[in-house]
Amino acid sequence: MARIFILWLHGLGDSGPANEPIQTQFKSPELKNTMWLFPSAPFNPVTCNNGAVMRSWFDVPELPFKVGSLIDESSVVEAVKSVHAIIDQEIAEGTNPENVFICGLSQGGALTLASVLLYPKTLGGGAVLSGWVPFSSSIISQFPQEAKKTPILWSHGTEDTMVLYEAGRAAIPFLKEAGVTCEFKSYPGLGHSISNKELKYIESWIKRRLKSSSPTCLQLNCLKEMFQSS
Template sequence: MCGNNMSLPLPAIVPAALKATAAVSGGCLAAKAFAGIQTPHSPFKPVTLNVGMTMPSWFDIIGLQTDAEEDEAGIKHVSEKTKTLIDQEVKIGITSHRIVLGGFSRDGALSLYTALTTQQKLEGVVALSCWLPLQYTLKYRLPCIRSEMHVLQCHGEVDPLVPNLCNLSNITYNTYPRMPHSACPEEMMDIKQFIDQQLPPI
């Protein structure tokens, strides 16, 4: 929610000021007026990693170690919902290669997983302070990165929550000194530059 009052959620879909020719899906991602922006709101649910306390989350997070158990059913369920949003954008005239997914932490993880499993050929992914979930199911898809889509992965060098591990090769991978599990102005500029480059006006 980018620091906004969570009792007053922002609109989930922000229409383009002009005729939309591209779509950006994910919280806290900037795009020009020609791109429609979707920021779906996650439901509140108990999260194991949060000592079972309720918080906004698409799926349960059990642990963040590379060998931690994962909520496979939950991840796949919400990924299918995200794919439905992608299909809706394509149906209204946005070609799939003009769509970028992205998000922070678990939303970035969901974006990576969805982009690697959708049948649509997306333009790219912005993955912020996140990890690649269900890696064992994706080994056959990893070589497709870069040839099919562009990935910007950003991570703070002192993130105490999500390990600073680049799970993918052949991507743009930026790290930021002294940045914890958060964001910084330099990262925001890198995101803007990435989206401007991948979704130029047409």
């Protein structure tokens, strides 16, 4: 069975270990060979919280986040480097890039989107939960062609008061302009949190995108070469 890698990025002020129970919601046999990683963001001063130091992937100028809110692109791009290093290592260990999935909530969702769109290879997918677009459209020209083939799943609660639903919806025209496939899922009545319904859908979404085990194909090719050379 092919190795699967899921990288989960937490929200502002949270931590990786606090999110580890999420993996217990993914019970499908197809995902039993999954390697999960829940890293913690470094401690940084955060502008929207009056410079208070907390776990933060990048600086956030203002919250609640709404359409037109200020963003700090340079801070985001710097954070992306750490995520890319994790992905590079996983691929170097033999995981098919298309079996690599990045998921993130809120600030982690924004970092998920940025990391996927700036990665030089096509990944299995990026799942953004209650996140936002941390870029202006001027950066679209920097997205690698292979990155644009990575599908995005966007989940957002209609009652989110921290990252407004309209700010989440703003991802649709942005990704359309970039040429990226995005499935947007609305969750009526959900605030700035994760629901079991969201997690179940993410699980099924990942399952649909899994690539079959590459060693089997390699074995078949080796057998073919053996017969041809005999």
